[in-house]
Amino acid sequence: MITLTPKNRMVALLCGVAFLNLSLFALGGEMKNADSTKQNRIEIKDFAFNPQIITVKSGEKVTWINRDEEPHTIVSVEKQFKKSTALDTDQEFTITAGAPGTYSYFCSVHPKMTGTIVVK
Numbered sequence: 001m002i003t004l005t006p007k008n009r010m011v012a013l014l015c016g017v018a019f020l021n022l023s024l025f026a027l028g029g030e031m032k033n034a035d036s037t038k039q040n041r042i043e044i045k046d047f048a049f050n051p052q053i054i055t056v057k058s059g060e061k062v063t064w065i066n067r068d069e070e071p072h073t074i075v076s077v078e079k080q081f082k083k084s085t086a087l088d089t090d091q092e093f094t095i096t097a098g099a100p101g102t103y104s105y106f107c108s109v110h111p112k113m114t115g116t117i118v119v120k
């Protein structure tokens with residue numbers, strides 16, 4: 001039988017605190033993961049945006065990455081977001097989706113390249 005001396009009580013308390021800390025840490029890690037999986041990525045390859053239509057929630061980020069050897073830009077048809085600079089190979093451009101609606105965009109270097117973001 002274990003008697004609870006003051007020292008034993010202290011050890012038990014410390015174990016409890018350590019356990020609580022671990023649980024909080026695990027929870028924080030999970031929340032962080034959930035956030036980082038919320039990535040909306042559009043690849044630019046072979047003179048096309050992939051996916052060509054993407055649906056995101058207002059406030060989420062949308063990132064384009066240029067996988068072509070040619071420079072491309074991202075320009076909102078109705079100026080719903082600032083236009084990108086000319087993206088070099090593997091260069092990225094990120095916007096934050098604003099008010100719900102349909103955002104059409106194109107590449108000013110190759111105006112036939114078009115895409116759509118649907119913001120819910």
Ligand SMILES: [Cu+2]
Pocket residue numbers: 047071072073107108109110113
């Ligand atoms: Cu282009």
